[in-house]
Amino acid sequence: MKDERKTKDELIEELVKLRTRVADLEKRESEKKYWTFIENANEAIIVAQGGMIKFVNPKACQISGYSKKEIISRPFVEFVHPDDQKMAIKDHLKTLKDKKVLFPYSTRIIGKGGNIRWVETSTSLIDWEGGPATLDFLTDITERKRAEEALQESEHNYRTLFENTLDGVFVIDAETMKVVLANQTIARIYGFDSVEDGIGAGLFDFIPSEEKDRTSKIIGEDMFKYDLRQVNQFQTTTKDGRTIWVEARGARIEYRGRPAGLVSIRDITEQKKAEEQLKASLKEKEILLKEIHHRVKNNLQIISSLLNLEAGYIKDGKELKRFEECQRRIGTMALIHEKLSESRDLAKVDFAEYTRSLVAGLYHSYELGPEVVKLKTSIGDVSLSIDEAIPCGLIINELVSNSLKHAFPQGRKGKICIELHQNTEGKITLIVDDDGVGFPQDVDFRATESLGLQLVTTLVEQLEGTIELDKTAGTAFTVTFTPPK
Numbered sequence: 001m002k003d004e005r006k007t008k009d010e011l012i013e014e015l016v017k018l019r020t021r022v023a024d025l026e027k028r029e030s031e032k033k034y035w036t037f038i039e040n041a042n043e044a045i046i047v048a049q050g051g052m053i054k055f056v057n058p059k060a061c062q063i064s065g066y067s068k069k070e071i072i073s074r075p076f077v078e079f080v081h082p083d084d085q086k087m088a089i090k091d092h093l094k095t096l097k098d099k100k101v102l103f104p105y106s107t108r109i110i111g112k113g114g115n116i117r118w119v120e121t122s123t124s125l126i127d128w129e130g131g132p133a134t135l136d137f138l139t140d141i142t143e144r145k146r147a148e149e150a151l152q153e154s155e156h157n158y159r160t161l162f163e164n165t166l167d168g169v170f171v172i173d174a175e176t177m178k179v180v181l182a183n184q185t186i187a188r189i190y191g192f193d194s195v196e197d198g199i200g201a202g203l204f205d206f207i208p209s210e211e212k213d214r215t216s217k218i219i220g221e222d223m224f225k226y227d228l229r230q231v232n233q234f235q236t237t238t239k240d241g242r243t244i245w246v247e248a249r250g251a252r253i254e255y256r257g258r259p260a261g262l263v264s265i266r267d268i269t270e271q272k273k274a275e276e277q278l279k280a281s282l283k284e285k286e287i288l289l290k291e292i293h294h295r296v297k298n299n300l301q302i303i304s305s306l307l308n309l310e311a312g313y314i315k316d317g318k319e320l321k322r323f324e325e326c327q328r329r330i331g332t333m334a335l336i337h338e339k340l341s342e343s344r345d346l347a348k349v350d351f352a353e354y355t356r357s358l359v360a361g362l363y364h365s366y367e368l369g370p371e372v373v374k375l376k377t378s379i380g381d382v383s384l385s386i387d388e389a390i391p392c393g394l395i396i397n398e399l400v401s402n403s404l405k406h407a408f409p410q411g412r413k414g415k416i417c418i419e420l421h422q423n424t425e426g427k428i429t430l431i432v433d434d435d436g437v438g439f440p441q442d443v444d445f446r447a448t449e450s451l452g453l454q455l456v457t458t459l460v461e462q463l464e465g466t467i468e469l470d471k472t473a474g475t476a477f478t479v480t481f482t483p484p485k
Contacts, residue, residue, distance in 0.1 A: 044119070044138035048076045048092065049128050063119070063140050065112030081108035081116060092134050095123045106141065118145040168265040170198065171255050178202055180255060189246070189267050191239040233268065245272040303330055322451075331361060348383035351392070355379055355418060358393060359400055366404045373408055374415040382422050388483050391459040392420075392430065398452040399432040399477050407436020407475060414474075426482055433476030445469055 038045055044060035046053060056071050064071065064079060071079075080088045084107045091105070104122045111117055119138040126135045162169060168186035170179050182198045192198050233247050250263045307327050359375060384392060396418065403416050419431040439445065445453050456477075460467045465481025 042139075044136075044140070046076065046136045046138065047126070047128055047133050048136070049131060049133035051075050051077070051089075051092075054128060054133065060138065063111065063117055063138065064109065065115060079109050079111075081110055084108050091121075091123055095125050095134050096132055099125045104139075106145070109138075118142045165264075166266070168267075170263055170265075171253070172261040172263060173255070174259040174261060180260065186265065189238070189244070189265060190236075191242075197239075236265075244269040301331075348385060349389040351382045351384050351389065351420060352377075352379040354389070354393065355396060355420065358396060359418065362397065362400050362404060366401075368404060368408075372411065372413055373404065376415055376417045378417070378419045378421075380421040382420055382428065384428075384483065388428075388463065388481075391462050395430065395456050395459050395479060396432060398456045402450075402452055403432070403434040403436060403475065407434045407438075409437065412436065426485070428481055428483065430479040431476060433470070433474060435474040438473075439469065439471050439475040441471060 038057050041057060041059055044063050045055075045057040046060055047055035053071055053074055053076050056068055061067055061071065076092075077085050077089060087105075088107060094100075104120045106118060106120055108116055108118055118141050120141045121139075122137050124135050126133055163183050165183065165185060168189045169183045170186050171181040172178065173180050179198055179201045182195050184195060186192070186198055187195050190198065231247055231249050233245060235243050236246050237243055245268050247266045247268045248263055250261050253260050253262045307330070311327075355377060359377075363369070363373075363375070400416060400418070407416075408414050414435045416434045417431070420428070422428045446457055448454070457467065460479055460481070463479075463481040465479055468478045470476040470478070
């Protein structure tokens with residue numbers, strides 16, 4: 001029986017030993033899993049005891065750039081940025097004293113080579129080899145911090161721009177149509193004591209009643225349907241009752257998660273006053289210039305009348321014709337000033353209308369009707385300044401007069417054609433041709449004794465143009481020139 005009990009005691013002892021071994025194996029397995037977690041954690045894990053680092057995981061080495069050997073047994077504050085060291089020491093002492101977990105806070109660590117990284121740290125109290133120690137979990141938030149700093153800098157820059165721009169800027173809530181944000185320039189434009197005076201104001205509180213319908217279309221409802229980029233001008237009323245002119249543009253935006261409108265306002269009251277003064281001044285000058293052209297025309301007509309009186313004493317036929325030709329030339333110049341005095345554009349002459357009036361006067365002077373010599377004109381939309389119109393008119397006067405005098409002798413019937421066109425490059429072409437008896441083949445028009453043709457050649461040179469004569473069928477003069485830009 002004794003042997004049998006001994007065997008049972010031995011069995012029990014063996015069983016206890018077996019259980020102890022199983023417990024040790026389970027503990028080792030649990031510790032293995034625990035260390036596997038620590039070694040592969042995405043957070044840096046640091047254990048510090050008595051201010052000295054006792055343990056770091058691979059992630060801590062990766063963030064700092066140091067190896068375990070370079071970190072272990074060194075004071076943890078050596079790796080903390082100087083500006084953050086006091087806070088780090090205070091937090092670790094607080095953890096040891098209060099035995100509480102410190103919720104995450106941000107700090108900077110200095111890695112190898114002086115590389116500074118931002119980390120988010122939480123600290124708790126643990127037992128390490130029989131004594132109290134701090135356990136830190138560090139998450140690298142450097143990129144997030146950089147993004148936050150960039151965002152803050154951007155917001156600061158935009159805020160500085162917003163507050164210091166020369167334009168008044170405000171934001172309107174799309175639902176309430178109330179001002180929710182404004183800058184200092186808005187306060188200055190509207191005469192507010194401060195920006196806050198404008199917050200909460202309605203969009204149309206400062207718009208005169210006669211402008212409200214139009215302004216509502218400009219910066220009201222439509223702004224919330226689509227971006228309104230074009231510039232608009234309207235009148236608005238300041239806090240002290242003054243009416244001013246402003247230039248505005250608006251755009252649809254989101255402000256604090258709500259649909260809103262961004263409106264920029266520029267005070268253009270002085271500009272508008274200057275424009276009105278300029279318009280009035282231009283109107284005065286226009287009236288004065290019309291009067292000058294009218295008086296020049298009258299003076300030329302007086303000269304023509306004096307020549308007509310003088311012609312009454314001339315008995316020689318040739319001399320009389322010269323006086324008459326001189327009168328027609330003066331009349332040609334007077335007609336230019338007459339047309340300018342009647343024109344809306346005092347810098348340009350409507351040459352089509354001018355040519356018709358000029359040629360009609362020539363037909364009347366030579367007592368020829370359209371049943372004898374027909375007139376055909378093809379004049380494009382050409383406007384000439386007075387510096388080109390007078391030479392051009394005199395050229396037409398001389399060439400048409402030449403045709404009326406010489407091309408159709410003894411009642412011969414025919415036609416005179418006048419063409420005037422300007423191409424896309426600005427070059428002007430004037431053609432005066434007739435189907436009369438033709439220009440003498442042996443005569444060079446540039447060397448003729450005719451005062452009229454000499455005048456034509458001189459006028460073409462004045463226009464810096466060219467003149468050509470075609471004697472193929474009748475007589476055709478072609479003048480080309482380019483007006484200065």
